[in-house]
Amino acid sequence: MKARQQRYAASRSAPFAPTPLALLLSLVALPALAQQAPATAANAEAPAVEQRQLEGVTVRSRNRIEKLQDVPLSVSVVQGNELERLNATDINSITKRAANVAWNLGNQRTSSISIRGVGKVGQTEAQDPSVGLIVDGVNYAYNALSSSFDFIDVDTVEVARGPQGTLLGKNTSLGVINITTRRPSFTPTADYNVSFSQRDGVAGWVAAGGPVVDEVLAWRGVVSVNRQKGDLVNAFNRDNTYTNTDRVSGRVQFLFKPSSDFSARLALDAQPRAAEATNGRTINTPTPRTYSNGTATNLQTDSGTKLGRRWFTQNTGFTQDDFYYGGKTGNLVNNDAARPLVTGSHGATVDLNYRLESGHQLTSISAYKDYHFNAVNDEGTPFDIHRNSGGFWNDYKQWSQELRVSSPLGGLLDYQAGLYLIKVKNDAEYQKIWGTDAGAWYANDAQYKALDADTSGRQLLADSLANLNMAFNSPAGQQYIRNTSTAVFGQGNWHLSPELTVTTGLRITQESRRNTAFSLIKSNGSGTDLNPAAVNGIALGGFLNSAKGELDATNTATQLGTADRVAQLYFGKAVTATPGAAYASLSAAQKQQVAYAKAIRASQVGVIFNPVEAEPYKATQPALVISPSYKFNADATGYLSWQHGEKAGISQVVNGVSFKVEPEKTDSFELGLKSAWLKRTLIVNADVFVSNIRNYQQSVRIVDEYTTALNNNGQFAYTSATGNVPKVRVSGIEVDAVYAGLPFTQIRVAGAYNLAKYRSFPNAAQPVENGYAGASPYRDLSGQPLAGAPKLSFNIGADYRRPVWGDKEFHTSANVAFTSSFYSDNALSSYSVIPKAWVADYAIGLGRRDKSFDVSLVVKNLFNDKTPLSKTWNSYAPAIPRTVSLVFTGKV
Missing domain, CATH: 2.40.170.20 (TonB-dependent receptor, beta-barrel domain)
Structure with a gap:
C-alpha cells in the first residue's frame, strides 16, 4: 500500500521541466557546436538562401497558390521538410508545430483537433467535426480519419483558423488543417x-x-x-x-x-x-x-x-x-x-x-x-x-x-x-x-x-x-x-x-x-430465465416478481413456467403440473436471492x-x-x-x-x-x-x-x-x-x-x-x-x-x-x-x-x-x- x-x-x-530560459539557451547553443567546421564558399551563400525561402512561402488555403503574406486570414504554414527532419508523421506531432492548434488524444475514434481552445468534445457518430481536415483537396468529414494514420511524403501543412467554407470543401465552424502531399x-x-x-x-x-x-x-x-x-x-x-x-x-x-x-x-x-x-x-x-x-x-x-x-x-x-x-x-x-x-x-x-x-x-x-x-x-x-x-x-x-x-x-x-x-x-x-x-x-x-x-x-x-x-x-x-x-x-x-x-x-x-x-440483447447467455419480463414494452421472456422475490399475480402460465425452471436449476425443486408451484416452494431467503440476481441483470441490461x-x-x-x-x-x-x-x-x-x-x-x-x-x-x-x-x-x-x-x-x-x-x-x-x-x-x-x-x-x-x-x-x-x-x-x-x-x-x-x-x-x-x-x-x-x-x-x-x-x-x-x-x- x-x-x-x-x-x-x-x-x-x-x-520535471526545464525552464524556458534553459531551453532557449540550448537552442542558441546548437549552432556553436558546428562553428569549428571549415568554412566554404557555400557557407557565405547560405543566409541568402534562407532569405529567399522566407520571401517564397506559399499557401493553398484558398485553392490558389498564393504568397502567405497576401492572405487576409490567420494561417500557419509548416513545410514537409521540417516535419521530416524531426520524424514528425502523426497528426499530434504535426499540430505541435503550429500556433493555437492542439491534438486531443482519445482513442482512434474519439481523438479530436481543437483550434483556439475549442473543439475538444467527445466524438459522437452523428456529429460533424468542428475542425476540418483536408488532404489533397478531399475533406475528411469524420474525426477518426485523422487519428490512426501516418502522413508521409508531405509537401506542406496549413492551419487556417476561424470558420471556413466559402472555398474549402465542406464547411467548418472553427478552422481547417490542410495537408498537401507531394505530387507526381x-x-x-x-x-x-x-x-x-x-x-x-x-x-x-x-x-x-x-x-x-x-x-x-x-x-x-x-x-x-x-x-x-x-x-x-x-x-x-x-x-x-x-x-x-x-x-x-x-x-x-x-x-x-x-x-x-x-x-x-x-x-x-x-x-x-x-x-x-x-x-x-x-x-x-x-x-x-x-x-x-x-x-x-x-x-x-x-x-x-x-x-x-x-x-x-x-x-x-x-x-x-x-x-x-x-x-x-x-x-x-x-x-x-x-x-x-x-x-x-x-x-x-x-x-x-x-x-x-x-x-x-x-x-x-x-x-x-x-x-x-x-x-x-x-x-x-x-x-x-x-x-x-x-x-x-x-x-x-x-x-x-x-x-x-x-x-x-x-x-x-x-x-x-x-x-x-x-x-x-x-x-x-x-x-x-x-x-x-x-x-x-x-x-x-x-x-x-x-x-x-x-x-x-x-x-x-x-x-x-x-x-x-x-x-x-x-x-x-x-x-x-x-x-x-x-x-x-x-x-x-x-x-x-x-x-x-x-x-x-x-x-x-x-x-x-x-x-x-x-x-x-444479441445473446442472453447463461441467465436467460433471469431476464426482466419486459423492458420498454419489449418482451424478454422473464417473469414478474417483487423486490423480495414474490411472484406477481399477473404472471402468465408461460412466465410461471420460467420461474419454475429457475427453482429447479438453482435449488433442485421438482417442477409439477401446477405452474408456479416449484417456485412457490422456495424459502424466503431463496426467493430473495432470485430477486437480487434478476435485479443485477436488469440494472446492466438498461434501456x-x-x-x-x-x-x-x-x-x-x-x-x-x-x-x-x-x-x-x-x-x-x-x-x-x-x-x-x-x-x-x-x-x-x-x-x-x-x-x-x-x-x-x-x-x-x-x-x-x-x-x-x-x-x-x-x-x-x-x-x-x-x-x-x-x-x-x-x-x-x-x-x-x-x-x-x-x-x-x-x-x-x-x-x-x-x-x-x-x-x-x-x-x-x-x-x-x-x-x-x-x-x-x-x-x-x-x-x-x-x-x-x-x-x-x-x-x-x-x-x-x-x-x-x-x-x-x-x-x-x-x-x-x-x-x-x-x-x-x-x-x-x-x-x-x-x-x-x-x-x-x-x-x-x-x-x-x-x-x-x-x-x-x-x-x-x-x-x-x-x-x-x-x-x-x-x-x-x-x-x-x-x-x-x-x-x-x-x-x-x-x-x-x-x-x-x-x-x-x-x-x-x-x-x-x-x-x-x-x-x-x-x-x-
Whole structure:
C-alpha cells in the first residue's frame, strides 16, 4: 500500500521541466557546436538562401497558390521538410508545430483537433467535426480519419483558423488543417527513410516517381511501415503493450497531362486493417475518501472495494497493487479481455483541371474514403468481468464531389465559385459482453452478501450476467447514420486600389441528417430465465416478481413456467403440473436471492428499444466572409475579417427518445498584420481575434424522458448527452514568426494567448467529486474555461544547417512546445487539471549536401516530460515517454 501511495503521489506531483530560459539557451547553443567546421564558399551563400525561402512561402488555403503574406486570414504554414527532419508523421506531432492548434488524444475514434481552445468534445457518430481536415483537396468529414494514420511524403501543412467554407470543401465552424502531399512530376525521384527506435521500433517509407510517358504521364508512389511496442505492458499478456504502433499504408498517384491546358490526377490510398492498443492506457489510483463538501465518499461501488470481495481475493495470485495500481514498476496494466483497436481505410480521388481560352480554370474533385474501427475493451482487471466492456464497431463511408471555376488573376475582381456535395454513411454498433465474474462485480453490498452465502446463490451470481451480449445503449446499441451536405459557394477578391483589397465570400449549404437507432440483447447467455419480463414494452421472456422475490399475480402460465425452471436449476425443486408451484416452494431467503440476481441483470441490461427514427435535421445554413486588407508597403499588410460559419445539428436518440441538437454557429472577428523586417529575414504575422459561438455542441445535462416516465414518481431523472451550450466566447492573440538572419539558421516561433470561456452554460453535469447526496443535477459553468483550452501555448523551432567537409552538411533541429495548465474533462473536475508542460523534440545529424544520404539521431520528448495526458479523480493516462531513434534518409 505504501508503494502504491508513493506512485500515486508521484503521478500527481509536478513533473520535471526545464525552464524556458534553459531551453532557449540550448537552442542558441546548437549552432556553436558546428562553428569549428571549415568554412566554404557555400557557407557565405547560405543566409541568402534562407532569405529567399522566407520571401517564397506559399499557401493553398484558398485553392490558389498564393504568397502567405497576401492572405487576409490567420494561417500557419509548416513545410514537409521540417516535419521530416524531426520524424514528425502523426497528426499530434504535426499540430505541435503550429500556433493555437492542439491534438486531443482519445482513442482512434474519439481523438479530436481543437483550434483556439475549442473543439475538444467527445466524438459522437452523428456529429460533424468542428475542425476540418483536408488532404489533397478531399475533406475528411469524420474525426477518426485523422487519428490512426501516418502522413508521409508531405509537401506542406496549413492551419487556417476561424470558420471556413466559402472555398474549402465542406464547411467548418472553427478552422481547417490542410495537408498537401507531394505530387507526381516528370523528374525521376526516389526517396527513402528508415528508422530504428526504442521499444523495438522499426519504421520506414519509400517514395518514388517520375515519367511513364515523357511530358504526358507521370506517377508517384509511397509505401510506409511503422511498428513499435508501447511503453505500458499488459501483465495478462506481456506481448500486448499500450500505446503500440502498427501501421502499414500505401498511396499511388498518376498525373496525365496531354496538354498545357488539361491535367488529370488519379490517387489511390490504402491502409490495411491493423491493431493498436490505445484504450486501456490508464493507471488507476486510490479513490479519494471524501467528496468536495467533506462528506464521506460512497465506496460501495468503488472498484477497490469490489476487488476486496471474497469472490476476487480467493485468487491468491493477485493483489490490487499488482494488477490495478500500476504494479511494482508503475507501468503495468492487467486486462484479460482487451484487444488492440483495429482500424483500416481505403480512398480514391480523381482530380481534373482544365484551363479555358479565357484563362478560367475548371476543377473537378471526385473522391471516396472509408474507415473501419473495432474496439474490444476491458474494465482493467484480470478477472472475467467483461469480454468487451464497451467498444464501437464502425463502418464509415463518404463520397464527395466538388466542381469549381477560378477566374484569371488581375483586374478589379478575381473570383472562385463552385458546387460541393458529400454523402456520409456510418453504421455503428456499441458492443458489450459480460463474463462469469460480472455479477460479483456489479452487485451492491446487500446483493453480494446474500448471493455469496451458499452454492446456489453463487451460481445465481455468476449466471446473472455471464455471457450476456448486447448492442448496448450508449447512446444507442446500433445507429444507421445518413448525412448529406449540398452547397453552392463563391468568393471574390475586389482590388479597389493597388493597396486595398476586399475579400467577400458566401456559401449556402443544404444539410440533411438522418439516424435510425435501436438497442437489443444479441445473446442472453447463461441467465436467460433471469431476464426482466419486459423492458420498454419489449418482451424478454422473464417473469414478474417483487423486490423480495414474490411472484406477481399477473404472471402468465408461460412466465410461471420460467420461474419454475429457475427453482429447479438453482435449488433442485421438482417442477409439477401446477405452474408456479416449484417456485412457490422456495424459502424466503431463496426467493430473495432470485430477486437480487434478476435485479443485477436488469440494472446492466438498461434501456432496450426497437428501431427509432430520430427526428431528422434539415436546414439551409450560410457561411460568410468579409475581409478588407491594406498593403501599407511591400513589407506590411493589415487586414480585418468577419467570418461566420455553422455546423449542422445532430439527429440522435437518447434512451430510445429522439433528442435533436441545434446547429453550432460561430462569428469570428480578426484584426491582423503580416509583416517582414530586417531585410526580410524576419517574418512576423500576428492577429487579435474574438469568436462568439452559439449553441456549442458538447456533453450537457438533460432530463431523461424515458427514465422519468418509467419511474412515474413525480421526480425528474437526468442523464448526460450531446447537446448545446448556449454561449461560448474565445478571444486572444496569435503570433507566427520566422527568422533567418543568423548564418545557417532558421528559427520559427508560433504562440497564442487564448481565453476560451463559457459565457452561458447553466446545465453542465456535476463533476464526480460533487457526487454527494443532495447535490443539484446541474452545475452552472458560466464564466469558466473550456476543457482542453490552455491560456498560453507556443512552440519554438530551430533548424541549423551548415556545410562541412566539402560535400557534407551538419544539421541539428529542435522544437519545444509549451502549454499552460488546463482541465482535461468537460465537467471541469478539480482532479482533471493538467499542469503546465514543456515537450521538446531534438535531432542532430550529418549527411551529403546532394541529399543522397543522411543519418540523424532523433529524440522525441527529450527531457522525458511526464505530464499526464488526462486525469480523473481516481486514474490518469501517463505521458508518452522519451523515444530515441536513429534515422537514415536519402535519395536513390
